[in-house]
Every structure is written in C-alpha cells, then in structure tokens.
Amino acid sequence: MFDLRMFESKLRSWSCRQPYIIAAGIVGSYARGEAKHDSDMDIMLLTDLLEDYIKNQSWLLDFDCRPDAAIEYWGNVTTVRAKTLQDKEIEFNFTSKDLAAIPVDSGTLKVVQDGLTLVYDPTGMLSRLKVLVL
Numbered sequence: 001m002f003d004l005r006m007f008e009s010k011l012r013s014w015s016c017r018q019p020y021i022i023a024a025g026i027v028g029s030y031a032r033g034e035a036k037h038d039s040d041m042d043i044m045l046l047t048d049l050l051e052d053y054i055k056n057q058s059w060l061l062d063f064d065c066r067p068d069a070a071i072e073y074w075g076n077v078t079t080v081r082a083k084t085l086q087d088k089e090i091e092f093n094f095t096s097k098d099l100a101a102i103p104v105d106s107g108t109l110k111v112v113q114d115g116l117t118l119v120y121d122p123t124g125m126l127s128r129l130k131v132l133v134l
Helices: 004-017 050-055 057-063 106-113 125-133
Strands: 021-027 041-047 070-074 077-083 089-095 116-120
Touching: 004 021, 004 041, 004 057, 004 116, 021 125, 041 050, 041 125, 050 057, 050 077, 050 089, 057 077, 106 125, 116 125
Parallel strands: 041 089
Antiparallel strands: 021 041, 021 116, 070 077, 077 089
16 A cells, blocks of 8 residues: 555655755646545646756665656656556656746646645745745
C-alpha cells in the first residue's frame, strides 16, 4: 500500500537538500484526496536547472524508483515518468519558476484548480499561485 504521508515527507526532505529545486507540490487525484490504489502520483517541481535532473536520474533512487524512467515533453514541462520498486507510477513534472508567473496561463490554471498540495515552498511562490487561482 502506498503511504502518502511518508512520500510527502520524503519529497519535502529531498527538495530541501536540492539547491536548484525552488518548490514542490503534489497535483491531481492525490492532491484532491481522490486517488485510488492504481492512481499515479503527480509531482510538480519548479527548478532553475532542469537539464541536470533529466540527464542524471540517480535522484530517482531517493524515491525507490527504478532507473529506467521515460522522459516526456509537454511544452514548458518535462516529465520523468518512473515506477517504484512496488510498481507505483510517479510523474515528476519539472518546470521553471515561470509556471507561477502572473498572469497565470490556462494550463497552469487548470492544474492548480484540479488540486495542489504544497510540499516544499520556502519562498511562498506556489502558495501565492494557489491563493490567486482558487
């Protein structure tokens, strides 16, 4: 069984140790509290150094993920789609801090309205975005 609280704690701790992670949040069904046992976990990560997380994916081991992740490109978001050793799918969605820029673009608006749980937000960037959108 997937332990959401333990994962949030792991994500928060990992984000704090990453010098280029600006903010982290959980989006989608887990953020809304509607996840089912087969739901994937969607993570939003704001960073100034996307390339490092894509080129060197050793950080996936910190989340007990297999090293054979798929990379997907969605406009200004790059997704690292990984599976844990227990077969839980996790989408790590990397983007720049421009995601939280104002005015908010329609894609960001939809993601935030669909559910955002703040996990790591030392500058308040995601917090302000959430207040603005909701």
